[in-house]
Amino acid sequence: MGTDISGFLEYRVPRDGREPSWRAAHELGYLYGGRDYDAFGCLFGVRNYANFRPLAAGRGLPADLSAAVGARIAELTERHGEDGLHGITWITWAEVEAVDWDEPAERPDSRLHAYRRTPDGLRMTGKAAWSRAFAEAVGLERGEVREWPEGGEWLVGDTLYRSVTIRRRDAVTGTGEWQPVWRAMKELAAQHGDDNVRLVVWFDD
Structure with missing residues (x-):
């Protein structure tokens, strides 16, 4: 809901x-x-x-x-x-x-931002606090959420996950x-x- x-x-x-x-x-x-x-x-x-x-x-x-x-x-x-x-x-x-x-926000977004590579560069596909593919790649338990350092990036398959601080x-x-x-x-x-x-x-x- x-x-x-x-x-x-x-x-x-x-x-x-x-x-x-x-x-x-x-x-x-x-x-x-x-x-x-x-x-x-x-x-x-x-x-x-x-x-x-x-x-x-x-x-x-x-x-x-x-x-x-x-x-x-x-x-x-x-x-x-x-x-x-x-x-x-x-x-x-x-x-x-x-x-x-x-x-800027006081801390990085609680949701990692996900991107896909395209001929025109990276395209954002969404953001979520938990992703099964990402969790399996970095060893998170199901539902476990962590704060990730600003600018951290993880390439999992063809998806790039990035920790981002957004502005107003x-x-x-x-x-x-x-x-x-x-x-x-x-x-x-x-x-x-x-x-x-x-x-x-x-x-x-």
């Missing part, structure tokens, strides 16, 4: 001299429909196999959550129980704007699935200010 992300974009507006309030703008599902664990780990610390320092992990729900998002959370909690949702957190557009996308921009690419989310947040920020736009997310398995 995999892990999926849900959430809302919110923006904050003044209320006739009273405390500004947050309002729901867009449901995340209309902007992002992927299931990219590298992005989940990089941004929110969920399924963080790539070992990033998460940008916004474990913050819980904002105390000033918009009424629409609060109602959705209550509905989902009633339907799925208290343990149905996890990884609840949020991040502002100001924080996204400040990200150093060249920052590898997890959340400049032209990838998160761009509609960033574009919508940027447009809202142009109207309301960078600190007055945020993404609230939660995960379910």
Whole structure:
């Protein structure tokens, strides 16, 4: 079973001299429909196999959550129980704007990256924490996982296994699935200010 992300974009507006309030703008599902664990780990610390320092992990729900998002959370909690949702957190557009996308993960990816040789050079074919062929070649027990040094390489048959540390921009690419989310947040920020736009997310398995 995999892990999926849900959430809302919110923006904050003044209320006739009273405390500004947050309002729901867009449901995340209309902007992002992927299931990219590298992005989940990089941004929110969920399924963080790539070992990033998460940008916004474990913050819980904002105390000033918009009424629409609060109602959705209550509905989902009633339907799925208290343990149905996890990884609840949020991040502002100001924080996204400040990200150093060249920052590497803190340690090499927990999954070895696999490549095949082609006439055009190496082609990545996937990554996994455990491979039977690799385990047999290096003497791992079934299911045993180790941390491998950065840059380590093992040629097993016609597959090259490599230990790699990835950067934030590898997890959340400049032209990838998160761009509609960033574009919508940027447009809202142009109207309301960078600190007055945020993404609230939660995960379910």
